[in-house]
Amino acid sequence: MIADREYYDEEAETMSYKDLEDIQFRKLKAVIRYAYDNSRFYRKRWKEVGVTPDDINSMHDFQRRIPPYTKDDVRRSTAPGDPTAGLYSCKPEEISIYSMTSGTTGVNTVLGMGQAFADEIVEKLFMRHYWMTKLRPGMKVFQVLTGWHFLGIMTNLVLTKMGASCVTPWGTTMQKYIHNMMRTMLDNKPDYFIGIPWMIQALMEEATRIGVEPRKVFSSVRYMQLSGEPMTQGLRKKIMDETDVIDVFDAGGNTDGVWGSADCYVHRGWHVWMDVDLLELVEMDSLEPVDYGGKGRWISTLLLLGGPLVIRYLGDDLAQVERERCECGRTHYRVRIFDRLDNTFRMNGRLMTPYEVSLVVEEVCGYRLFTIVNPEAGGDKLKLLIGREGDRDPCAEMLDEIDRVAHKKLGIGIEARLVARERLPFAHRKLVRILRGPDGTLIKGDR
Amino acid sequence: MIIQAEPWDEPDVRYIYLTRRSLEALAEVLANLMDRSGVHARNKVLVYDFSMSLPAIVVSRAYAPELRRGACEILDCSMMSVDGVPELAARSAFMFSMLQPEVLMIRSELVSVFRSNLERGDIASANPNLEIVLIVHPDPAPLPREVKLGPGVFSRHLLYKSDDGLFLGLLEDGSLYYPSGYYDVKCSSGFVEVRPLFAKERRSHRTSLECGPSGVEVVSL
Ligand SMILES: [Zn+2]
Numbered sequence: 001m002i003a004d005r006e007y008y009d010e011e012a013e014t015m016s017y018k019d020l021e022d023i024q025f026r027k028l029k030a031v032i033r034y035a036y037d038n039s040r041f042y043r044k045r046w047k048e049v050g051v052t053p054d055d056i057n058s059m060h061d062f063q064r065r066i067p068p069y070t071k072d073d074v075r076r077s078t079a080p081g082d083p084t085a086g087l088y089s090c091k092p093e094e095i096s097i098y099s100m101t102s103g104t105t106g107v108n109t110v111l112g113m114g115q116a117f118a119d120e121i122v123e124k125l126f127m128r129h130y131w132m133t134k135l136r137p138g139m140k141v142f143q144v145l146t147g148w149h150f151l152g153i154m155t156n157l158v159l160t161k162m163g164a165s166c167v168t169p170w171g172t173t174m175q176k177y178i179h180n181m182m183r184t185m186l187d188n189k190p191d192y193f194i195g196i197p198w199m200i201q202a203l204m205e206e207a208t209r210i211g212v213e214p215r216k217v218f219s220s221v222r223y224m225q226l227s228g229e230p231m232t233q234g235l236r237k238k239i240m241d242e243t244d245v246i247d248v249f250d251a252g253g254n255t256d257g258v259w260g261s262a263d264c265y266v267h268r269g270w271h272v273w274m275d276v277d278l279l280e281l282v283e284m285d286s287l288e289p290v291d292y293g294g295k296g297r298w299i300s301t302l303l304l305l306g307g308p309l310v311i312r313y314l315g316d317d318l319a320q321v322e323r324e325r326c327e328c329g330r331t332h333y334r335v336r337i338f339d340r341l342d343n344t345f346r347m348n349g350r351l352m353t354p355y356e357v358s359l360v361v362e363e364v365c366g367y368r369l370f371t372i373v374n375p376e377a378g379g380d381k382l383k384l385l386i387g388r389e390g391d392r393d394p395c396a397e398m399l400d401e402i403d404r405v406a407h408k409k410l411g412i413g414i415e416a417r418l419v420a421r422e423r424l425p426f427a428h429r430k431l432v433r434i435l436r437g438p439d440g441t442l443i444k445g446d447r
Numbered sequence: 448m449i450i451q452a453e454p455w456d457e458p459d460v461r462y463i464y465l466t467r468r469s470l471e472a473l474a475e476v477l478a479n480l481m482d483r484s485g486v487h488a489r490n491k492v493l494v495y496d497f498s499m500s501l502p503a504i505v506v507s508r509a510y511a512p513e514l515r516r517g518a519c520e521i522l523d524c525s526m527m528s529v530d531g532v533p534e535l536a537a538r539s540a541f542m543f544s545m546l547q548p549e550v551l552m553i554r555s556e557l558v559s560v561f562r563s564n565l566e567r568g569d570i571a572s573a574n575p576n577l578e579i580v581l582i583v584h585p586d587p588a589p590l591p592r593e594v595k596l597g598p599g600v601f602s603r604h605l606l607y608k609s610d611d612g613l614f615l616g617l618l619e620d621g622s623l624y625y626p627s628g629y630y631d632v633k634c635s636s637g638f639v640e641v642r643p644l645f646a647k648e649r650r651s652h653r654t655s656l657e658c659g660p661s662g663v664e665v666v667s668l
Binding site (some may be wrong): 021080081083095096099100108110113115118141144145146147148152153155156159160164165166167168169170171172174180182183187188326334374404 | 448449450451452453454460489491494497498499503505507508509510511512513514515519523524525526527528529530531532534538541545546547576584601609638646
C-alpha cells in the first residue's frame with residue numbers, strides 16, 4: 001500500500017457505469033437464485049406474488065416484480081433462538097459475529113455474519129471507505145471501542161488489516177465518560193479520530209472545565225471521521241475551524257440494509273460501492289421508482305453472498321442517491337440521508353426535512369442547533385427555535401434575513417426565535433429536530 | 448494498542464499497553480479458561496461488559512484492533528457484545544432471550560440489573576440454552592461470596608482480571624486457576640502476585656487476593 005495514493009482499489013473505485021451495471025446484475029441474479037432456493041423468508045413472499053428467479057431478466061423486472069420488505073417484516077419473522085429469520089445466505093452454524101442495529105426505531109434487530117463474510121466485506125467495502133477518509137498504515141487511531149456495533153466491529157477489522165494502531169478510553173460513547181475520552185486524547189496524541197459529532201463540542205467543553213486550552217485536545221489529530229448525526233457543510237466548517245484538523249469525513253449508512261460508506265474529500269455524499277450494494281430510490285407513498293438524483297425512500301440490496309441476505313429492503317429515511325462521476329474520480333453512488341421519515345413534513349405541498357432548513361440557517365448565521373416547531377400546524381411560516389451562541393449572538397439581528405433566504409430557497413417563510421441552547425428540547429442525548437404537539441407551544445421566552 | 452485501564456482511583460489514569468503478542472497471549476489465556484469452564488465449539492457467547500475490558504477485548508478479533516485470533520475464534524464460538532453500563536440492561540436482556548446463548552460473560556455489578564430486566568427475574572427460563580456464566584470480577588473490587596443469578600443459577604465461575612498484571616484467571620471454590628505457561632504466580636507477603644511471561648517489560652503485580660490456608664489457593668492449569 002502506497003500511503004499517498006487516493007484510492008485503495010483504483011480499478012474498482014473508478015470503474016465505468018457499464019461495467020458496474022454488468023457486475024450488479026450478474027451478482028443480483030446469483031443472490032436472487034440463492035434466496036429463492038434457500039430462504040424461507042423470500043421464497044414465501046415471492047411465491048405470494050408469483051415471481052421466480054427466471055422472471056428477472058433486467059433491472060426493470062427486478063424493480064417491478066420483487067416486492068420490498070421492511071423492518072417490521074423482519075421483526076415478525078424473528079423468534080427467540082432464531083434471530084436470523086432465514087435472512088442469511090450461509091448456514092446458521094457459520095454465523096460467528098453478531099452485531100446489533102442501534103434500535104432508534106424501537107426494538108433492536110440482530111445482524112450476523114461468518115468470518116469469511118466479515119473478511120470479504122472489510123476488503124470490498126470498509127478498506128476502500130477508510131482509505132478514502134485518509135486512514136493510513138501506522139496511524140494511531142482514537143476510537144471508543146463498541147463491540148455491539150456493526151461499524152465498530154468493521155473498524156476494528158480494518159485497523160488490523162491496515163496496520164494502524166488503536167487507542168481507546170475506558171467507557172462507552174456517553175456523556176458521563178467524556179473525561180476519560182479527553183484524558184486519553186491528551187495523553188496519547190492520536191493522528192486520527194473516530195467519533196460522533198456531539199463528542200467534539202463535549203470534549204472541548206470538558207477541556208475548558210479543567211482549564212486546558214480546548215484546541216489542545218485535537219492538536220495531534222489530522223483527520224476525523226464522524227458518524228451517527230447528520231453532517232452539514234456548516235457543521236464541518238465549524239469543527240474544522242475549532243480543531244484545526246486537515247479534514248472531517250462523514251460516514252453513515254444503515255445496518256439493516258447492510259450498506260454504508262463515507263464521503264470523499266469533495267464532501268458531496270457517501271460513496272456507496274455499487275459492486276457491493278444496489279441502491280434504489282422510490283416515491284414516499286406510491287413506492288414508484290425515482291430517478292437517481294431525485295429524492296425518495298431508499299431500497300437496498302446486498303450483492304455479496306455468505307452473510308446477511310438483503311433483497312429490496314425498504315428504509316425509513318428520505319435520501320438522495322446520485323450516480324455521476326465525482327470530482328475525486330470515483331463513479332460509485334453518492335448518497336445523502338436527509339432525515340428519518342418521521343422527521344419529514346410538507347409545507348405548501350413540498351416535502352422537506354430539517355436538513356434543507358439547516359442550509360438556510362447556516363447561510364445566514366453559520367452552523368446552529370435548532371428545532372422546528374409544529375410544522376404541520378398551518379400558517380404561512382415555519383416556526384423555528386435557534387440555540388443562541390455566546391452573549392451577543394449576531395444571529396439575533398439576522399432573523400429577517402433568515403426569512404428572506406428561506407423564501408428564496410424553500411419557497412416558504414421562517415419565523416425564527418433565539419433561545420438559550422439548554423432550552424432546546426433534547427431526548428436521549430439527541431436534539432429533537434422537530435417538536436410536535438402541545439409541547440411545541442410550551443417553550444416560551446428565551447431565558 | 449493502548450487501552451485506558453479500568454479507573455479505580457479517580458483522577459488517576461492508567462493505560463495498558465498491549466503489543467500484538469500480548470493480545471494474542473491474552474486471547475489464548477481466555478480460551479484456556481473458557482475451555483476449563485466447559486465452553487465448547489459452536490457455543491454462543493453474550494458479553495455484557497465494557498468493550499475495552501481486558502477479557503471482553505480478547506473474546507474476538509472483531510472486538511480488538513490488531514488481534515488476529517480471539518478466544519472465540521480459537522474455540523470456534525460465536526459472540527455478541529453489549530456495552531457494560533446498567534443503562535443497557537434492557538438491551539442485553541433482550542439479546543439474551545433472542546440469541547439464547549449457552550455462555551454469558553457479565554460484569555459482577557451488572558448481575559442484579561440484568562436479572563431484573565428479564566421477565567420474572569429468572570435468567571434460566573428466559574434462555575433454556577444457558578450453560579455457563581462467567582462473572583467478570585475486576586481486581587481490586589472486594590470478592591463476592593456468591594452471586595445469585597436466578598432460581599437454580601449461581602455463579603459457577605468468577606473470571607478474575609487484573610489490568611495491571613495483564614492477568615486473567617478463574618476463581619472457583621477458593622482456588623485461583625490460571626494457565627501456567629503464561630504467568631508466573633506466587634504468594635508474597637500474604638498476597639497473590641502475578642507476572643505475565645508474554646510481556647517481558649511487566650514486573651510482578653500484587654493483587655488484592657489474599658493467599659494462604661484461609662485465602663485463595665493458587666492452582667496452575
Ligand atoms: Zn468523491
